[in-house]
Amino acid sequence: MGTAYDVDAKLQELSAQDWSSAGDVKYHLGTSNVKIYPDLGSVTLTLEANPSHLETVGPVALGRVRAKQYYLGDAPETKKRVMPVILHGDASFAGQGVVYEAMQLAKVEDFDVGGTIHVIVNNQVGFTTDPKSSRSTLYCSDLGKAFNIPILHCNGDDPVAVVRAFEMAAEYRQEWGDDVIIDVVCYRRFGHNESDNPEFTQPLLYNDIKSHRRTEEIMAAKLIEDGHASPAELEQIKSKVWDVFEKDYQNAGSYKPSPATEWVATKWEGVRSPNQLAQSKPTGLDLELLRKIGDKLCEVPEGFKLHSALKRILKAKKDRIVAGEGMDWGTAEALAFGSLLLEGNHVRITGQDVQRGTFSHRHCIVHDQATADKHNFLNSLQLGPQETFVAQNSILSEYAVLGYELGYSYENPNALVIWEAQFGDFANTAQVMFDQFISAGEHKWMQQSALTMLLPHGYDGQGAEHSSCRLERFLQMSDDDEDDVPDYAEAGSGKQIQKANWQVMNLTTPANYFHAIRQQLHREFRKPLVIAAPKALLRHKDCTSSFEDMGPDSEFQRVIPERDPEIANNPDQVEKLIFCTGKIYYELLAERRRLGLTNVAIVTVEMIAPFPFDKVRDEMQKYSKVDRGDGVHPGSITWCQEEPKNMGAWAYVRPRMVCVARESLDLDLVVRYVGRRASAAVATGVGKIHTLEQEAVVSDALTGTVSWQERSRASSLLGHQT
CATH class of the missing domain: 3.40.50.11610 (Multifunctional 2-oxoglutarate metabolism enzyme, C-terminal domain)
Known part of the structure; x- marks a missing residue:
């Protein structure tokens, strides 16, 4: 990738500052760099930061790809300009369920990235486990058969075949916009991570590997046999390569690495790190603008046949807008979304039932009862230039979809990206994303995100699977010290939040929710936000707010x-x-x-x-x-x-x-x-x-x-x- 990681500088930084990224092992780090190719011009290569939880990074990478495509114009042609390539192991591709979840997104609206190149580095062993114990299928790539996509098996000892497979996969993806799997059948000469003794568990296999010629030798013999090169020419090529390696090794001692931010995959100009002074902007809005947005939330096109129940809902909402009081949770949310769109911020919300809302409280997209045509209120504000609002119901998955939205949020700090669980309890199937990426991503990889997670929570007698988003888990992962009271002026200024790894909220008024999601984009830093979203409060007679509560002199109340x-x-x-x-x-x-x-x-x-x-x-x-x-x-x-x-x-x-x-x-x-x-x-x-x-x-x-x-x-x- 052309970037370097300075461990000594990282140690000095940790000693000198009261907040810093903790760093991570080098093979977990992400980065981005521009490469110049004579026949292609410039190509930006982005490597996603990833943990050792195998396959978890896949949907994160897909989300970032989709965001890049959106910001390039969100047209069919833009999908050809950004190509995701995901590397897999043979055992993890066959064994990890998140692979299936991510592949199931391939043709879903607002998740389709125009095809992914899946490269399986098939070492024919999973750490110490033989293939017969790591899957039930003949091939590790057989999952692809469920999606009717091409699977190219190639011999890792035949570099020409590998190159041809990659070229064919790329051309197919560009032509048909579909996934392709490349199964590169190879081996690890020295076992797992090339330093683990494999003879304990695969003695026969590794006896064969010991006597097996290296790929370089096999390729050289083939070139000589076919008359494509002489031994002297091949030796000259090897000598040149070794000279480059030796020169770089000698220069490593005096190499001055680039700033640590080179390891941040996407640069966010103007976004402050926890050690930099950051400012916040007011979240309150002009009352007249609130009324104008509110009016648009109650209008459908001429001739649109709205469901009779929705007619009553919109009528009641219109009455509240006119009165300027009695705003419920869904209305406050829509007002916040609309205002952010008019300020030029993209807003995207996904989850299993987000268009209507699990509890029928949102209805941001409505359906014509005669034609099934859709009307998106927030894309029809007609109050001046605005960004696009995306509300998309997702597949029935938490793990991959949450990871996808996290990746989407990485690309642009000026976008409000929200994932909503059907019930907060179900977020536990995405726990790896919370643990490895969302709560710790900034501390490990300097990767900020304003991803907002709405997790419906509340005890209503619905049982163990529909009551709790498990607040305690998110609070346990919060990194503020229970015995370290911050400077009180600092706490009030927002510096306390800036130094924290994320925010966890359980709100009681629609207005406070309005301010909470607006302030996600109204600060010079970005933090993930976990909200224990309400259920019973969505229509509670006392749980309402007025325009004054969202007006110019109002703000979020901790x-x-x-x-x-x-x-x-x-x-x-x-x-x-x-x-x-x-x-x-x-x-x-x-x-x-x-x-x-x-x-x-x-x-x-x-x-x-x-x-x-x-x-x-x-x-x-x-x-x-x-x-x-x-x-x-x-x-x-x-x-x-x-x-x-x-x-x-x-x-x-x-x-x-x-x-x-x-x-x-x-x-x-x-x-x-x-x-x-x-x-x-x-x-x-x-x-x-x-x-x-x-x-x-x-x-x-x-x-x-x-x-x-x-x-x-x-x-x-x-x-x-x-």
Whole structure:
């Protein structure tokens, strides 16, 4: 690729700075370089950074290819200008399911890249496993038969055949826009990674390989036999090659490598690294522009036969737009999307049901009931120049589709790329992408991304597979230190987010969601964003926002303080302080209203990670009359959640709340926990049990107390206290 990696410089950087990329082994790094060929001109070669989780990088590379094609004009001809080539091992191609998922995207609208060249380096062994144990098919490439694509088998000892296979594959792909598989049958002379002793497990095979002539010798003998070259000519060629190697080896000692950013596959001009000062732009919008966008969200073409239920939905939306209040979640999202498009930012959202929305809340694309023609509201704003909005339902896959969208997001910092899970629980089938790429990609490879992931989350009695996006997993992967309170001015300025590896949110208002997704592109840095998206709140009567909440003087709120003015303005009357996040807030609110309580303040933590130390400190200071406990047992500062105790945000927020109290208030705090008891399953599937649990959580948070002489929890349905 023509780039170099300076390990010594990386070590110096790690010692000198408080934030840096950790680096990675050289064979995991990505890069990009321009090569000049006499007969082709310039060709940009991009190598995607990748982990050792085999085949995971495939869909990431395809997503970047599709993005490149889009920005080149998104026409059929542009697909010929960008060609994906994916290298596979024989065992991984046959064994890893993500290969099938990625290949299944080949002909899907808005995922089609015009064909991929799949090159299988067929070493006839998977680490130490023989082919008969690593697959059930005759050939490692037989997966291609499911897609009816050409498979070219060639002998790795015949370089001419290999070159012909590559040329044929490239020509076929360019002509027919289809995938091609090249199965290069070869071997590793010295076993796995060319340093592992293969004789332990393949003694007979490697006895044959020891006596097998090298490819160079076989090719030389063939050229001499056919009269294409003499031994002297071949020796001269070898000598020239060795001279080049020797010269480069001697020059390596004085070589001055390019900056580390050479290893970033795509350069993002103007995007700041975590060590550079970055600015943010306001996310609030002019009220008149909000109304204009809102009006367009309610219009369909003349003669378009809309479903009767959608007519009622659009009528209600229009009424809210006119009133400037009562905006629900879907409307706030569409307003944010529309505003970003008008600012020149491409917006793309994919997932299994994103056009309608799993919970029938989005309807960004509607269908004519007579012709099945589609209308895309956000591509029909007619309010001036705008970028394109893509909303595409995907195949029933999380692993490959999430990786694809990550690759798409890598190409351009000025695009909002969103992947939405059907239910947040299903994101666990894409865990490798979260672990290896999204949470750690910037730290390992200096690769920033603003990929936004919407993971529907909330306990509604739907059972263990439809309740939780597993917030605890994303919080565990967050890299802010629980004992390191950042400078409070820094936390408020956004520098804390800039240094973090990603953001994790569980939001409670449509307006805060509006600001959260707009700020993804309104900062001079990019961070992945995980949102525990709502289900019940999509149509909750109290979960609405006004245009004023999205107007010029509004912004994203990391923490939303007590919202009842009577309680917020009389902090000395407050005896209980409850911190929570997400949907449980509205259940606490409803019960507090029913009981007529004015001595309980409820604060929602909207951005859980990186933790809003400064805002939590402010709330603890404000309600100074709340019992802090005795340093051994909790008082009345409570964390309330609907998830089990070993899940949700509790394990993450608890030490950070303790740290805030210790470092800022000189207080040895024991936080009171109110939530479900620890559980192996995420949630019960029995409706009555769910209701009993939910009622117990809400009741104990608002009115419960713990008598340490009698019991450590108010109910067997709840978790134990410290």
